[in-house]
Structures are given as structure tokens and as C-alpha cells.
Amino acid sequence: MLQSEAQSTRVERDYLGEVSIPADKLFGINSVRGAENLTVSPLTIAHYPAFVTAFAQCKLAAALANRDVAKLTAEQAAAIEQACRDLIAGKFTDSLIVDLLEGSGGTSTNMNFNEVIANRAAQIAGGAMGEYHVVHPNDHVNASQSTNDVYPSALKIATYALLAPLVDEVAALADVLDAKAAEFADVLHLGRTCLQDAQPMMLGQVFGGYAALSRRLASSLTEIRGQLLTLPLGGTAIGTGFGAPAQYREAVYRHLRTITGVEYAPPADPFDAMQNMDVFSRVSGELRTTAAALAKIASDLTILSSGPAGGLGEIRLPMVQAGSSIMPGKVNPVIPMAMIQIGFAVIGNDVSVANAVQYGQLEINHFEPIVTQRVFDSIMMLTNGVRAFRDRCIAQIEADVGANEAHVMRSMAVATALVPTLGYAQVSKLARRSVDDGRPLLELLEEQGLLDREEAAQLMRSVARPVFNRS
Template sequence: MTAVAAVRREHDLLGDRDVPAEAYWGIHSLRAMENFPVTGTPISVYPQLVEALAAVKEAAALANEELGLLPAEKAAAIVAACREIRAGALHDQFVVDVIQGGAGTSTNMNANEVVANRALELLGHGKGQYQHLHPNEDVNLSQSTNDVYPTAVKLATITAAHGLLRAMAVLQDAFAGKAVEFRDILKMGRTQLQDAVPMTLGQEFSAYAVMLDEDRSRLAEAVELIHEINLGATAIGTGLNAPPGYAETARRHLAAITGLPLVTAANLVEATQDCGAFVHLSGVLKRIAVKLSKSCNDLRLLSSGPRAGLGEINLPPVQAGSSIMPGKVNPVIPEVVNQVAFTVIGNDVTITMAAEAGQLQLNAFEPVILHSLATSLTSLRAACVTLAERCVTGITANTEVLRATVENSIGLVTALNPHIGYTAATSIAQEALTTGRGVAELVLEKGLLPADRLATLLTPERLAGAGQG
């Protein structure tokens, strides 16, 4: 005989449904799972979001108790349940799909049900016995999805952004370390893939470090805007059904819980419908992705070969490169970072469209904004650490190849132009190109400069200039 799974019956405005007896989620979460089988990615995949939702519910319970709306016993049970969730418990009970209709209502309902059912257990009751503590009437007291969800998304985004900032610092340090290591290695710089003028390999790697440092500053600035929240706005920003003083009280408790300098938006009606801070942050993430991808393009190009490419640097081999070509090793780490960058750029388009599609007093598309932002932040963080640890720190220079390109480059004549004149320099360049002979050799042969003067002009220190890495 097949065992019948234990269930409990719950009720909502559409009727009654059976919910697994051991589930901490309830009927609203059940309907959301049925309605939104979209990505197969539950919100539990984003632990920062789950913990942020618990922090908001905890702050709301403390505020409601302080303002005399919630009995102390219920508040204590809700707070205890939320703290368990923030410590990592019950994350698997956050089951609704990350992309959903309803402006995040299903996510908020899922949180309400999980918190309520755990609080009921702490009070000595069974799951689903909502007459003792109700998901909406108690856990969601003085709240709406429209202020809970955006606030939780912002908290989760801040946490994820701090993770990205740390990862970018790791990658920046890796590039900076190589800049020091390669500071005395002369090479040819290139513009439009043509020989330009000499530089050092250290200068080349220093530029990548500086680009990351600039982007870390821009990201930190963008994250500051995310600290403005609309908790207390309730449905559309008017604060309907929240008591006087609730917004500030809840903000104070939430700031204490998270340790973040949160501020309440000056105009809650505006804040409830506006997604501008998310658009701005996404734009910064796109900037980071573009520049990171450009750096990876350079690494792939500089390491191309090993015989038929530039072959100026060697990327550390991390896996076999081909199932048919023995001995082939590919630049797989830069390649995966390129693909992360492409994803981030696509996510920025999604976030832009979702923010633009908001209508009147609410943007219903914040779930896809959350999903896109979270994907971009977590993927970029992983990409930066992977690039630093699996690629940049192991890069070596092919010094002989680099020296030969400088000695044989027509671009070397640019450094001599002020000393032999443009006409003579042009003639030398043309002859060097035609004959394959070196620029320095031809300058000496024609008596355009004495040998000691030429040697001085072609020292690495002078050729690399003041920006030497």
C-alpha cells in the first residue's frame, strides 16, 4: 500500500488547498509555484535576499511592538524566527520562482508564511494554526509587498555589491603585482593593432589595475544610492494602514539589525514607483563588465600563439584545449570572463526595460530587476576572483620576444623623430620596412646620430616615459 503524504488544509480568497504538513510555506506560496514555473530558480538561490526579507520582517515586528500594535509574545516569536533565517535556517523553504508576476507579492507571501509557521512552532503551536499568529495580520502588519520587497532587494544588493568590491580589489592587486614584476620589460605599444611607440609591460598591466580602481570608486558611489529605502510606504507611498511614526521606527530597527546607514526616502510616493537607483547601479556594472572584458581581450591577444601569434606573454595552462589538437592550450579563463561580461551587458538592457515599463504608482517588474542585478553582481564577483587566481597571478613574460619586437619595430623611429627630423625619420622607416633591417642600425649607418647618443635615446627608461609601471 502506498503511503499518503501528510497534508494540512489552508484557505485563501480563491478557496482551500492542501499544503504538505511539514512545509513552512503555505497556500500563497503553493499557488505561486503553480503559476510561475518560469526559470526553475527559487528565491532561495539568493541567500542575501532571504536574509534581507527576514531582516525587514524582524524590524517591522519590533516597530509594531514598540508602537503598541503587536503583542510582545507574538513579536518575540517573529523576531526569533527571523533571526534563525538570517543565520541560515529554513532557506530551502523559500520556494517561489525568482521571476514572478505581482511585483514581488509571492516572495513577500512566501516570507510571511515561513516566518509565521516557524514563529507558531516557537509558541508551541502547529504549522498552519494561523488563529494564533497569522502571516498577513501579524508578520505583515503595517507593511505591503510594495515597501517590503524593494527594501529587501536593496539590502540584498548592497551585500552583493560589497562582495563584488572585495573581489575587484583582489583582481586589482593581482594586476598591480604584475605591473611591478614587469616594470623593466620593454615592449612595443600598439594602436589600431599597428606598431605605435615603446612602453613597458609593467605600464600595460598597471593600466588594468588603474581601470579596476576607478570602477571600484564608481561602484561604491552607486551603492550609496541604494541605502535609501521606502519601508513604511505601504501600498503606494501614502503609508496607509501603518501607524504614525512607523516608517522612522522601522528604519531605525532595520539599520540596527543590518548595521547599514539606511535612510527613508524624502518622498515615499516617488520612491515606491522609481527604480532609478537600480538602473544607475546596473549601468556601473555594465561599465565594469565592458572594461573587464576589454582587459581579457588584451590578455588573449598578447598570449596568442604560441608560435603563430603575438606570444608576448604566457597565460598559465589550466586545462587541455582541444579534443583533436594535441598540446593545444586555450585562454579559457579570459574567455569565461568575456562571457560573464556579455551576460552583464544583456542584464543591463533587461533592467533598463523593466524600469521603464513601470506604470503610475508601482513598478511591477522588480522581480526581474532583482534577478538580473543579482546575477550580474554574483557572476562579476566570481569572474574577478577566478581571473585573478587562475590567470593573472600566473602570467609570465616572453622577454626575448618583447625585446625583438622593439628592436625590429618601425615604431621605434618615432622616438628619434625629434632628434633626426621628420623627413629623415620617414626615410629610415620606409627603408627599414622595405629591407627588414633595424631602425637603430640604419640610423648609425647613415650617420644621423652618434652611437652613444643613440644608445641614450633608446634606453628603456626614456622610451617608456614618465608613466613607467
């Protein structure tokens, strides 16, 4: 081997053999094996910074707690602390090489963090990477922990962090929809059921309903976010706490609260916390509900904006890009279509999460990686999608007042509004004649002196007023 080649790698050994590792990388032998055996997707554990931060926060809290209970020296704890803070600051993430979807139940992920932190701590302490007598990945970085309590704890912490921007985006969406409800408050609109003409309403009422839905979605996401504050940290392998000193659990939560600024707490029953991931069924379920509900709004907007000449054309969506490579001038509702597509993806992710939660076995759930990837994926798609939906579509929607009013006046909604004054039987005859003659009902009413266009418009507006007050 040439001298330059020898200096470019280092060799680590374990009971399975030896592995050559690039000399400038912080990962170790277990990370390499995890990457070689379990890479099935293009995303590593470094892909989501919130997950890296959460894992490093757990390792940092553990190091400080282990120092407090004399499992680490002050020097070891200080070196580990700085290494963790480096990861939190976004440094050295190119050494986090394990696939986010790895199939080792999280062990490869945990060991990747342990080795990166240990090697960085060795550098800080003046030692050499791969020589773990100063700071060892298992004995020191992983002290008083196991994959089984650290991984799900980091997953909860990261999910809690990632949900905050999503809640903000959905709440901001509700604000924009409220503004549109006020803007369109006086626009007469034809309400439809089963895609058929139904009753008159105001276009603002349509958007007010969307706003109310969005606020409920934000509230539900906030509520489920609060259920992520109980962590299994300190349970070690199966919930007994074996391997950690008696004082460790109190210390690790105390430090974690200081590090994160969040009131994380141990569970009432540590075995329940280790065995069950039902909270992620609920988190994923709320993400699915949010995605499906917003996709319904998006679908409505594609219908209301359809045409414009050959469809309803009652609202105008912003024209953000060309819609066809062959039809000049065509503009498609691409932002609402993207929102609908996100709905499909999040629903699919939810199926994966439900299966993974169901198939946990005995004392732990070793399918946490798929839960991690799918939940993070859903949150990020929704966060980005809702922002685009709000800013690039809904905030710029315009109403075609003439088209809205024309559709109401040509519809049988006029007949429904006349029932209280003319009676169901007489109105039914007029409506039937309108259909048979192929003439708008309002035209017949004007011929018979029963109602002119201005009176009809006033009647439609009075009928559209709700019989209850919105709160």
C-alpha cells in the same frame, strides 16, 4: 485516504478554493499558487541567501516596530522574531518555493515569506501550522507593510550586501595588477594602436594602466553602493503610509539599523521612493561598466599571449587546462575568455534592468523581480569571475622579455624615437627603404653608423619614460 497519507498533508482554504500542502513544509496556500502559476526559471527566492536575509531582516524589524506601537503582542513579536532569525541563519529555506522571477510584482514572494514566518512562529508558540489564529501571515507578519514597500527595501538591502564582496574583489585585482606593473617595470614593450606598431613603452606601464582602471571601478561601485541606503520601507502600498501607525516608521528604521548594522534611512519623498527604481539603472550601469572594462583587459591578455609561436607571445598566461580535444598540447586563454563572456552576460542583464525600470507604471514598479534576478546575477558572476581572473590568471602571468624587446627592435617604433634627432623627413626615407627592402629599420641604421642595437635599446627606454608623473 489512508491514515499515513492523511497525516502527510494539510489542507488550506481561501476564497479561490483549497490546496493540499506537505505537512512538513512551512509554506502556505499563497506560496503554492505562486509556485504553480509563476515558475518560469530554475531559481527560487532561496537561491540568493542575501535576499532571504534581507527579507527576514525587514520582517523582523517590522515585528519589533509593530510590538512597540501595540499592533502585535509581545508573544507574537517574539515568535515572529525567532522565525525571522531562523531564516537569517539559513534554516527552512526549502519552504521558500516561489520563483525569483515570478511575475506577480513581488506579491508571491512576500506571501511566501509571510507564510513561512507565520507557520514557523506558530510552531514556536506551540500552535499548529496552517492554523493562523496565533500568528497570521497577513494580519501579523505583514502588519504595517505591503509588498510594495517591503520587496524593494529587501532588494536594496540585499544588493548593498552583495556589492561589498565585489568591491573587495575588484580592489584586490588592482593590487595584483600593481604588483605586475612593478614586476614588469623594466621590460621594454611595443605599444600598439589600431593593432599596428606604434611607440615603445614598458610592459609595466600596460599593467599600471589596468591597475588604475580597476581602482576606479572599485571606487565607482562603492559610490553607487552608498545610494542604496534610502529605503521605501514604511510607505506601504503607494507612499502614503496608510495601514501603518504614525510611530511605526521611526520604530522600524531604528530596529532595522540595529539588526543590520547599516544606517538605512527613509526617503525625503516617499512617493518618489515607491514610484521609481532609477538607482538600479545606475547600479546595473556600474556593473555593466565594470564587466566591459575588465573584458577589455581580458581581451588584451589574449592578444598579448597569442601564439605562442605564431602570435605575439609577449606574455605567458598560466596553463590551467587542456585547450583542445583534438589538438594535443594546445592551451587556450580560458580564464580571460570566461571574463569576456561574463561581460556579454552582464551587458545583456543591464538591458533587461533598463527596460524594467522604464516600464514601472504610476505609483509602483511591478517589474522588480526581473531587476532582482538580473542585478543579483550580474553581481555574482562578476564577483566569482574577478576572483578567478585575478588568482588563476593575472597573478601568475609571466613576461617573455626577449619577445617583447625583439618586437620593439623590429618595429617602426625605432623610427618614431629617431624623429627628434634626425628629423621627420630623413627618418621617413629610412623607414620607407626598410619596408621596400623587407629589412628591419635597425639593420639599416647600423649599416649607416647612425645607431647600434644597444643605443637603440637605450633610446627606446628613454622614449618610453612618461613625460608626466603618475599620481
